[in-house]
Amino acid sequence: MFAARQISQSVFGAVQRRTFSATASNATKVAVLGAAGGIGQPLSLLLKLNPRVTELALYDIKGAPGVAADISHINTKSTVKGYEPSGAGIKECLTGAEIVLIPAGVPRKPGMTRDDLFNTNASIVRDLAKAAADACPEANILVIANPVNSTVPITAEVFKSKGVYNPKRLFGVTTLDVVRASRFISQLKSTDPATENITVVGGHSGATIVPLLSQAGYTLEGAERDEYIKRVQFGGDEVVQAKGGAGSATLSMAMAGARFAESLLKAAQGQSGVVEPTYVDSPLYKDQGVTYFASQVELGPNGVEKIHPVGKVSEFEQGLLDVCLKDLKSNIEKGEKWVKENMGN
Ligand SMILES: NC(=O)C1=CN([C@@H]2O[C@H](COP(=O)(O)OP(=O)(O)OC[C@H]3O[C@@H](n4cnc5c(N)ncnc54)[C@H](O)[C@@H]3O)[C@@H](O)[C@H]2O)C=CC1
Numbered sequence: 001m002f003a004a005r006q007i008s009q010s011v012f013g014a015v016q017r018r019t020f021s022a023t024a025s026n027a028t029k030v031a032v033l034g035a036a037g038g039i040g041q042p043l044s045l046l047l048k049l050n051p052r053v054t055e056l057a058l059y060d061i062k063g064a065p066g067v068a069a070d071i072s073h074i075n076t077k078s079t080v081k082g083y084e085p086s087g088a089g090i091k092e093c094l095t096g097a098e099i100v101l102i103p104a105g106v107p108r109k110p111g112m113t114r115d116d117l118f119n120t121n122a123s124i125v126r127d128l129a130k131a132a133a134d135a136c137p138e139a140n141i142l143v144i145a146n147p148v149n150s151t152v153p154i155t156a157e158v159f160k161s162k163g164v165y166n167p168k169r170l171f172g173v174t175t176l177d178v179v180r181a182s183r184f185i186s187q188l189k190s191t192d193p194a195t196e197n198i199t200v201v202g203g204h205s206g207a208t209i210v211p212l213l214s215q216a217g218y219t220l221e222g223a224e225r226d227e228y229i230k231r232v233q234f235g236g237d238e239v240v241q242a243k244g245g246a247g248s249a250t251l252s253m254a255m256a257g258a259r260f261a262e263s264l265l266k267a268a269q270g271q272s273g274v275v276e277p278t279y280v281d282s283p284l285y286k287d288q289g290v291t292y293f294a295s296q297v298e299l300g301p302n303g304v305e306k307i308h309p310v311g312k313v314s315e316f317e318q319g320l321l322d323v324c325l326k327d328l329k330s331n332i333e334k335g336e337k338w339v340k341e342n343m344g345n
């Protein structure tokens with residue numbers, strides 16, 4: 001238990017570290033769909049180290065029992081079980097889950113945009129969302145699979161079609177953008193990255209990722225500003241290039257996913273004031289036809305507790321937001337249109 005506490009403290013961000021408690025008060029089942037993948041494996045590892053998780057259910061079309069057997073030897077209290085499409089399958093994996101993380105889907109190769117993944121990942125997410133809507137309609141669903149701007153609306157439409165949609169329980173995981181924005185500013189300003197917490201709003205691809213440096217009291221100018229914004233917006237591409245065809249960010253994403261899950265668990269277990277930026281069904285720009293938007297969201301026992309407004313932004317940031325909203329609207333509409341035409345059985 002001591003080791004778990006130390007590792008958890010070192011992997012989660014500043015907000016988590018200030019408030020971290022190692023006491024698991026509730027029985028909490030967490031499911032990972034796509035658990036044998038590049039993100040799924042380290043994410044499952046980090047969840048095994050989280051004392052708030054009491055049962056870990058790992059599903060993949062291949063390899064999950066092996067990952068589960070491996071992780072189950074770690075000396076923390078939670079139980080771990082792997083599931084494949086055959087046998088007990090996804091239904092048993094999901095039944096009773098409080099949190100379902102979905103990193104299942106193909107990653108990018110150099111030269112691709114996240115939207116290029118749509119054709120493959122839309123149907124994967126749709127089918128997993130159907131399984132979750134049937135087996136654990138009240139769970140918190142955390143969508144990691146790209147393109148997040150579209151896969152979240154797809155998930156929502158599936159839940160709506162089954163009459164179990166609760167907008168407070170559906171989250172697009174954009175935590176990695178916050179992690180990057182915080183890390184990259186710390187490199188420019190020589191600060192401790194663990195104490196930075198840059199708000200990032202919008203969505204999760206290129207120009208839809210809008211870091212709000214002004215809200216952290218920072219002003220960058222000229223080329224330095226442009227390079228910073230580009231690095232945050234295209235941080236994913238930096239990793240895709242460096243991996244040279246072997247995939248996209250997995251380890252930093254696992255950390256980001258585990259951080260978001262930890263925030264939800266803390267809020268579910270009664271801690272107040274837990275705030276994370278996340279891409280949710282949001283009223284903020286509905287009047288402009290943008291029905292999902294990432295902003296600071298206070299989490300609570302019912303999922304989304306309060307969606308904070310974007311707040312004061314600089315003129316430059318307003319320009320970024322205008323571009324973001326245009327792209328986001330078309331990403332959302334694409335997902336909704338596709339799933340309505342391809343809902344299947
Ligand atoms: N939201 C974010 O910030 C980020 C999202 N991503 C996205 O996460 C996704 C996964 O990335 P990686 O783990 O690197 O890919 P990966 O290819 O290493 O792993 C994906 C896993 O999903 C499994 N899978 C495929 N279809 C499935 C199905 N129907 N049911 C269950 N499992 C299924 C595969 O067998 C594989 O194990 C990609 O779409 C990627 O773009 C990646 C990084 C950051």
Ligand SMILES: O=C([O-])CC(=O)C(=O)O
Nearest residue numbers: 108146176236237248249
């Ligand atoms: O870039 C990608 O394709 C994976 C991703 O979403 C990220 O690293 O932010």
